[in-house]
Amino acid sequence: MNASKRVGFAVVGALLAGGLLLAACAAPEGRPRAGDVVFHHPGVVVSHGQLRQAKQMVAAGKEPWLSAYRALLGSRYASLDYTPHPADVVPCPFNSGPQSCLDERQDAIAAYSHALLWSVNGRTAHARKAVQIMDAWSAVMKQHREDNAGLQAAWSGSSWARAAEIMHADYPDWAEPRVTRFKRMLRTAYLPAVRTQVPAYNGNWELAMTDAAVSIAVFLEDRTIFREALERFRARVPAYFYLRMDGPRPMAPRSAAIQTAAQVKAYWFDQGTYVDGIAQETCRNLMHVGYALAASAHIAETAWHQGVDLYGEQSARLRTALEFHAKYQLGAEAPPWLCGGRVERTMGPDLEVALHHYETRTGAKLPYTRALVEKTRPAGTDELFVAWETVSHGETPPA
Template identity: 45%
Template sequence: MIRLHRPLLLALTTALIAATAVLAVAQPSTAGPPPAPAAFKHPGVLVDKAQLDFARQQVLAGAQPQKAAYDAMKASSYADLAYTPKPRAIVECGSNSNPNYGCSDERNDALAAYTHALLWYITRDDRYAKKSIEIMDAWSAVLRDHTNSNAPLQTGWSGASFSRAGELIKHTYGGPWTQRVRFETMLRTIYLPEVRNGAGCKNGNWELIMTDAAIGIAVFLDDHAAFNKAISIWRGRLPGYIYETSDGADPKAPTTCPMDTRDEIVDYWQGQSTFTNGLAQETCRDFGHTGWGLTAATHVAETAWHQGVNLYGEAGKRLTDGYYFHTRLENGAAVPPDLCGGTVKLGLGAVTEIVYNHYHNRLGQQMPTTLAYTEAKRPAGANYFFAWETLTHANNPR
């Protein structure tokens, strides 16, 4: 038997403990959400200060593609200093926003609040910050509920943009915002309860959009429990939205929508019965809704990244394969005969700036197909719950 002197034994034990700790950090567990950071980084909902400063520098220098993106934003109706919000106490949204009682108004006002917050940061013109605050205050003064069948999705669309606007104003504007607490209370009591627990067996874009709003609201409110809950929902949904062959013969069921049979899975995946890397649950529905799901999933990962949680790494190839699968077809590749009966409905949208920025500009991964699609869609505009991402994320690995 080999006997070790006590000092040597202690040294070896200490080294083993240290090595185990390093390994635990390098290989995060997927068994449950990591703890939220002890202190949230602000601003840190979708964009952080370094990214904002880079975008501002590019615009002031007239550098592309940010200058063209800024000009498009400035020319939009969302940027009008005469913009008038249209709040209401009850926003009622049925399927396909029918009925539409305040649905479009709320989405547009939330996008306008975020647009003016970005304009404030780029220009340092107080009028834009004050307009953003005016819009947020108008809604926090009257909104009481979202109703009808599309209420969760509507809350996700609007909550995502409102949380980004509030985050920028709260943490970059030094002027008064006397009703900030009222706005925070609105997000905490009206928006967050509607989106924080996922969407069950609705199409996956619902849950991902709702989680996009939930994680943004969580950071804005410094709500650690809500942040961890959003990560848990995302982890349970992403494998149920984008297929990888490593999942097995069939896609996994989302954790919020248990399914027991292959027939249930095929039906949920719009009747598609053959699966390949990057196929999405809504591919055979249409690429528009699929684009919403993909970009919402990316938004969650981007916000988590700013808070020190690497969901991008956990996603592995899943996100990049999802974008490659769909941008390849958008770029003109032939539709395989076993995909959606040989016919797909294109229209992915300008949803690729952030994912390309992370995997290519931060990590150096080559994504030529996604790049070609991204460049063809520049400058990305504003729609439903995403806005001006060429301005904020193009070639911006900060």
């Protein structure tokens, strides 16, 4: 996710719309609407059921969980000697920034890494390390500044919320007043930044910000922000991933001054041909599309655990986008109409959560997505906001 925000970025992308399953997945019967939600914890991307499964599969030596767990355990984030580097202000300008920007993201991932390890192996030392890192930041952190504030707060805030959900739900030694202090940090130093409106920025920005907002809302049990995040998702996903049913060209983000065909083409990185599944940043590079797919899955997964089926609402769009981009990341030759025949294949470990839902829960077939996930397992971390998703969402291929 790069900091550029203006409409005039060049993008080219077109999709091969062949043979994709587009039927929407119906919401499970009886699931409440957002306004009626009763929050469930832990419920930010991972649930008790998923943590129990990971623990059982690792203990039994089952793959892909065992290899993923070993990769997590061997990472520098899992060290019991890990030292946090909290700051009271994190100033992150576009494309650069002081060490505190990197420290914050890495410390948040480390806290989540230790929380996940504690859930899987039961070692209290990991629980203590997770809360030590969170307590260090909540004791001093006050504000994000500079142009990248929203994105920086999004990347770090989503990881903080995942870690906090696990620890608060199951580790009684993380108690008051430290929990309240951590909640106050999320509400005052993160939520204002991630709730900022960014209509003409590249779409991965707003999706990452929405990921953080919905995650923090669940931890804080704030229904207003939860509903706001769901509506933001519902507006941005159709403006980022195209389907031909949208019309001859993609819809613009809300409040963005993007109206003419030429303006849309410029915003979509000089892309003038639109087919099912293409994304606003496809012709920028697949790395940023991967960020958007990961954030979209995080939002939908968190909502699912709270009883709201965003996956089903956006099934056709997300499944088509997953298959389209996985195909080219795997090496399919780009036709001349797609990004001038050149696609930058830089996607990270971004598709585990979405694959888990659509294949394991609903039985959908996503062959390109499946092949890419298996090729890149065990999924590690992008050192931004995606971490260890084979551990939490690994599954065996359906029969």
